[in-house]
Every structure is written in structure tokens, then in C-alpha cells.
Amino acid sequence: MRKKKGYFGRFGGMFVPETLVPFLEELEKAYLLVKSDKKFKEEYGYYLKEYAGRPTPLYFADRLTKKLGGANIFLKREDLLHTGAHKINNTIGQILLARKMGKTRIIAETGAGQHGVAVATVSAKFGMECVVYMGEEDIRRQALNVYKMRLLGADVVPVKSGAKTLKDAINETLRDWVTNVKNTFYILGSTVGPYPYPMIVRDFQSVIGREAKSQIKRIRNNNSLILIACVGGGSNSLGLFYPFLKDKNIKIFGVEGGGMGVNSDKHSATIIKGNIGILHGSKSLVLQDSDGQIKIPHSISAGLDYSGSGPEHCYLKETGRVTYVSATDKEALRAFHILTEIEGIIPALESSHAVAYALKIAPKYSKNTNIIINLSGRGDKDIDIVAEAEEQKI
Amino acid sequence: MNRITKLFRDVKKNKRKVFIPFMTAGYPDLESTVKLISALEKGGADLIEIGIPFSDPIADGPAIQASSVKALENGVTLKWIFKTVHKIRENVKIPLIFFSYLNPIMKYGLEKFFRDLKKADVDGVLIPDLPPEEAEEIKTFAEKYDIATIFFVAPTTSNKRMRFIETISDDFVYCVSVTGTTGTREKLFSKTKPYLMKIRSILKKPYVVGFGISTAEDVKKISEISDGVVVGSAIIKFIEKYKDSKLLSKKLENYIRKLKKPIK
Ligand SMILES: Cc1ncc(COP(=O)(O)O)c(C=O)c1O
Numbered sequence A: 001m002r003k004k005k006g007y008f009g010r011f012g013g014m015f016v017p018e019t020l021v022p023f024l025e026e027l028e029k030a031y032l033l034v035k036s037d038k039k040f041k042e043e044y045g046y047y048l049k050e051y052a053g054r055p056t057p058l059y060f061a062d063r064l065t066k067k068l069g070g071a072n073i074f075l076k077r078e079d080l081l082h083t084g085a086h087k088i089n090n091t092i093g094q095i096l097l098a099r100k101m102g103k104t105r106i107i108a109e110t111g112a113g114q115h116g117v118a119v120a121t122v123s124a125k126f127g128m129e130c131v132v133y134m135g136e137e138d139i140r141r142q143a144l145n146v147y148k149m150r151l152l153g154a155d156v157v158p159v160k161s162g163a164k165t166l167k168d169a170i171n172e173t174l175r176d177w178v179t180n181v182k183n184t185f186y187i188l189g190s191t192v193g194p195y196p197y198p199m200i201v202r203d204f205q206s207v208i209g210r211e212a213k214s215q216i217k218r219i220r221n222n223n224s225l226i227l228i229a230c231v232g233g234g235s236n237s238l239g240l241f242y243p244f245l246k247d248k249n250i251k252i253f254g255v256e257g258g259g260m261g262v263n264s265d266k267h268s269a270t271i272i273k274g275n276i277g278i279l280h281g282s283k284s285l286v287l288q289d290s291d292g293q294i295k296i297p298h299s300i301s302a303g304l305d306y307s308g309s310g311p312e313h314c315y316l317k318e319t320g321r322v323t324y325v326s327a328t329d330k331e332a333l334r335a336f337h338i339l340t341e342i343e344g345i346i347p348a349l350e351s352s353h354a355v356a357y358a359l360k361i362a363p364k365y366s367k368n369t370n371i372i373i374n375l376s377g378r379g380d381k382d383i384d385i386v387a388e389a390e391e392q393k394i
Numbered sequence B: 001m002n003r004i005t006k007l008f009r010d011v012k013k014n015k016r017k018v019f020i021p022f023m024t025a026g027y028p029d030l031e032s033t034v035k036l037i038s039a040l041e042k043g044g045a046d047l048i049e050i051g052i053p054f055s056d057p058i059a060d061g062p063a064i065q066a067s068s069v070k071a072l073e074n075g076v077t078l079k080w081i082f083k084t085v086h087k088i089r090e091n092v093k094i095p096l097i098f099f100s101y102l103n104p105i106m107k108y109g110l111e112k113f114f115r116d117l118k119k120a121d122v123d124g125v126l127i128p129d130l131p132p133e134e135a136e137e138i139k140t141f142a143e144k145y146d147i148a149t150i151f152f153v154a155p156t157t158s159n160k161r162m163r164f165i166e167t168i169s170d171d172f173v174y175c176v177s178v179t180g181t182t183g184t185r186e187k188l189f190s191k192t193k194p195y196l197m198k199i200r201s202i203l204k205k206p207y208v209v210g211f212g213i214s215t216a217e218d219v220k221k222i223s224e225i226s227d228g229v230v231v232g233s234a235i236i237k238f239i240e241k242y243k244d245s246k247l248l249s250k251k252l253e254n255y256i257r258k259l260k261k262p263i264k
Helices: A018-035 A038-052 A062-068 A087-100 A114-126 A136-141 A143-151 A166-180 A197-205 A207-219 A235-244 A311-319 A329-343 A349-364 A380-391 B003-013 B033-043 B062-073 B078-088 B102-108 B110-119 B136-144 B159-168 B188-202 B216-224 B233-242 B248-263
Strands: A058-060 A072-077 A105-110 A129-135 A155-159 A184-186 A224-230 A251-259 A275-279 A282-286 A323-328 A369-375 B018-024 B048-051 B096-099 B124-126 B148-150 B173-176 B207-210 B228-231
Touching: A018 A038, A018 A087, A018 A166, A018 A197, A018 B159, A038 A087, A058 A207, A062 A072, A062 A329, A062 A349, A072 A207, A087 A114, A087 A184, A087 A197, A087 A235, A105 A114, A105 A166, A114 A129, A114 A143, A129 A136, A129 A166, A136 A143, A136 A155, A143 A155, A143 A380, A155 A166, A166 A184, A197 A207, A197 A235, A197 A311, A207 A235, A207 A369, A224 A235, A224 A349, A235 A251, A235 A311, A235 A369, A251 A329, A251 A349, A275 B102, A282 A311, A323 A329, A323 A349, A329 A349, A329 A380, A349 A369, A349 A380, B003 B018, B018 B033, B018 B062, B018 B207, B018 B233, B018 B248, B033 B048, B033 B078, B033 B248, B048 B062, B062 B233, B078 B096, B078 B102, B078 B110, B102 B110, B110 B136, B136 B148, B159 B188, B173 B188, B188 B207, B188 B216, B216 B228, B216 B248, B228 B233, B228 B248, B233 B248
Parallel strands: A072 A369, A105 A129, A105 A184, A129 A155, A224 A251, A224 A369, A251 A323, B018 B048, B018 B228, B048 B096, B096 B124, B124 B148, B173 B207, B207 B228
Antiparallel strands: A058 A072, A275 A282
16 A cells, blocks of 8 residues: 555544645645754754753652662653753744744644643743633643743633533634634644644654663663653653664553543543544544544543544554553552652653553563653642642542 | 536526525534525525534634534434435435534444435535545545535635646535634625635636625625635524524525525
């Protein structure tokens, strides 16, 4: 079969209204040009280092390792980046691209608010008008980030449709985009959406994996390696995984939001439980009912609370290269506390899902195995949610 | 011959314009769909677009979004819609087109969808999130069951691309009036005129204009530089306003007649 442009196996593509197609083609062209442009790479590298704070440490979590008594656990400290999560890697790249394309207005969706904050931040930094769409439910859950975005000068627009979370925020951003496409650049926050976004976001996030690869080489050479990251739309995970995919000896796990359990109907384990469909511009695994209506997902973590998934992840599931698992709300909360108490690192609830899975498997391995957990973000934004959840004793 | 082909032949021969109303299936309630579609025909529709509700309609503005939400709450499914179209076809003779996002179609099963369109005597489909580049498989089934697939051009579409889209759109082309979602707009004509003038010099196939058209005045002016118009959100708003009236279908029929009057 002919390999179709913008596809990962049978997933991906570009399923958008005609109005957007010419822009996406322009975006692809512009991106492929800058991708091999030395000056662009230098500029991007400069902001990653001097503005965002890269490289991030690959930190050996010795007390956690000791407590679990199995594999050595390393944390890729994306939580230490400016704005508190990996999202900034992508937003710097995309805003430089927007500037190159002559766009003056930035729009974005946000779930947890981490991507929104990262977009508002670079918009402030590069002097661009910025509008962020956010579901009303997420605005409630992530009040601190909303306040930050507004301080940064972004217009945060509450989205009242559907479940009032990430999926609905993306719908509304797409509607703005289809209206204002001539001067507006959509900074998409994850490896989702129509081609070329899944590729662009993956490439900008791959800095995580490239750094981790050289860092782990320096630490221990002969140990076998396991990678673990949480999967919402899939950007922090693919960013870590991508540079390692070719090495088949490395085991890779993507952890989805298990909510109240993947066999309940309250979870966001899209790759594990979804089936093929079209959502937000690409063909991927989607949580939907038997009539093709998109289901409302659930996760304690706003950043994982999404009914769609990245097309490349779907492909990696199908080829078996990556194993997709889940952690429940409860397991994530427990991991949140353990990491906080033992290592003095408060993880984002999204990242806590990755930690939760590591807690489960690390004891099964020996000192001859290294585990890298992508600590995609810090937990400051989640303190209220944790407090609220625990009062209700879930 | 397909009803749509026949319609546009007649349009050409008699130098007339087409009027295409849009209505969401199952809105405002399940019971009235058959009657309302029939009212659209009686009011003078030349072709009807039946909207298939979807949970995430990214190309739609507030009015059609709200009608989809309501229709889904009413329990509308594709299966129900097919059953209902059989009833509609007992008296409605003009061409019918389904306006549907791709996901419900995929879930239903592509081949089964087109086979059932044929069985229900529906003439075409219009899929707002399906650009021609992704349409190969759909086209294969559509051709197998003799269903027209209509594609869009937009103000952002290049001339070259317009010519390409024209070649794969059956019978006519759907021109999106302005960049944006469905929904009524002020001063639409002045915004869309330069683009429609350009299209006139490029497209050889008939083309209709939709998105934002809400008054008889829009209908008049826009059809002067096109082969016809599509009216959606304005109709949904009208139904919303009179949904509790016992005379809804009569009122709708008169409303359609009034909108169409300038091109009668
Ligand atoms: C800290 C953090 N981790 C992970 C995610 C999930 O997104 P992705 O799967 O794209 O990394 C988010 C999303 O908001 C986040 O804020």
C-alpha cells in the first residue's frame, strides 16, 4: 500500500474544513524549511537554554529507589522548566514558527492550563496577541493557572459546550481558527490534531528524549532501560520515547488516565479502550459510543482528561513498540504523595500517573535495570485538587 | 439520472437559482422532523440538507451546535434518521443531502452508510471535515452506490485548488461564503462579493453559497453571482423561536417562501 502523507500506519491524516487546508499546507512547508535551517535551530536552542532552562537534569531518585528495592529510578525533570512543565519546549518552537510565517495573533486550547500558561508566556515574551480557550470545568479546577494566564496578558475564554473540558476547548479553538486563519496561528499543545501538528509537536518535544539518552549513557552503561511517561494527547511521552524507539531492547510504557478504573465508564484511557475514529482533525483511537458520538472522559488530572489520542501513539500501540497501561485516580494520588514525601518533589497529577506505574513495576526488577520516568510537570497547580479529592476520601 | 444532476440541468436550462434549506434531524423533537422537511419542500426548497447531529461539530456556530445538542438529547441516531428518511420520501420528491461529520459515518460503517443512503433514496453527502485529499475511500463507496459527494471551496482556497476540487465534487460545488463557522452574519454580501466574483471566473460547474445567509436580501444579492444559496442557522433560529407553536410547520413553510421570494 502507498504510504499516505501525514499518516502513521492507518492513523493520522488531515480531517479539517476546507478553509484550514491551505494553511496546514503552508504550515507544513514552513516547518520543513525551518527544520533544516541552521539559524532557526540556533535560535530555538538559545531560547530553550536561556529562557526555558534546558537541559533539565536526569535525577537519580535514590530514596525512592531504595524504598522500592528494585530498579534504579531516574526522573527527567521537566518540572524544573520555566512555567513548570514540558509544554514550553513546544510553545517556544511554535511561536518562532508563527513569527516566521508572519502571523500576529496566537490562539490555543488548554486543559490543565499548563499549555495555556506556556502559550501565554511566549506570547508575552514575543509580543503577540493571545487568546486561550479553556473549558469552564477546567477553569474551576485550575484557577491558579487561569490567573497566571491573565497576568501574562492572555484573554482566557471560558468554553461552555459539552463537558466543558479539553475536548470542548479544542473545538472552540478550531472554530476561532477557521474564522481568523489569515492572521492567526494555532499553537496546538499536544501530538494531536491534523497533520502536520502531530509531527511538529513530537519534534519540538524530542529534545526531552535526546537529552535523556545522552544523560543515561553517562550514568550507567550496561543496565537495561525502561521508559515511562504519562499520555494525555501524547506530547511529553512521545518527546521522551521518540529518540529511543529504534533501540528494541528498551521497554517503553505509556500511562493513561485510568480514572475510576478502565472498566468503569469514568476514565480517559483512550488508547487502551478507544476505537478508531476522527476527532479534532486526525484519525486515531477515540472514546466514543456505538453511534460515533464522542464520550466524555474522566481523569483527576485535567491534562489527561481527553477522549482523543495522538495518531503516532495509536500506531506505536498497533506495532507493539510501546505498551499502554493505566493508573487510576487513586494510584496517581498515592504516587503524588510518595514522591513528595520521599524525594521532596511535588509532581503534577499528570506525571503522578507515570510515577504510579513505576511504583508498580520497579520492585519486579533488579539493580541492573534503569527506569526513566518523565516528570512532565510540577504539582503546584494541583494542590487544590488533591486537597479537594482527599476531603472526599476517594 | 440522479435527482441532483437533473436539478442543475433544469437550473441551467431555465436560468434559475436554487434554494437549499438546512435542518438538523431530530430537532426540535423527533416527532416533527418528517413534517418540517415536508414544509421546507412546500415552501419552495429545491434541495434539502439534512444535518446529522454530532457531539463535536467544529465547523458549526452556536445555533447549529445547540440544535445538535438538542437532537442528541432527543436520542437521534443514524439508524433513526434512515428510518425517518423512508417516511420523508413517501411525499418529498426533491433531492436530499446528508450533512454529516465523518466520525458518525465511520462508526456506522462506510459501506453500510452508502448502501443505506441508496436504500433510503438519499441523493448525496456533504462532509465538512473531509477534504478531497482524504476522500478516496469514501468516493469509492459513493460511486458504487451512486451517491453524489459534494466538496467545499473556501475564501482561503487557491485558484488552482478550486479547479481541482471542482473536478471531484459531483454536480455542484459548495462555496463557504466567508472564513468561519456556520452562523448568521451582518453585512454578508459586501464581505463575500469579491471572492464570489473571483469564483465566477474560475468554476465551470454550478456552485451554491452557504454559511451566514439569513435574509431575503442576502438570498437575492448572493444568487446574482452564484447558482443558489444555502440557509442553515437562520432556519434553526426560526424553528427555535416558534418550536412550541402548533403552527410551526405552516410558519416554517411561509418563512421559506419569503426567503426564496427574490429568486422565485
Ligand atoms: C504536566 C503535564 N503532563 C502531561 C500532560 C499531558 O499532555 P501530553 O500527553 O501531551 O504530554 C499535561 C497536559 O496538560 C501536563 O500539563
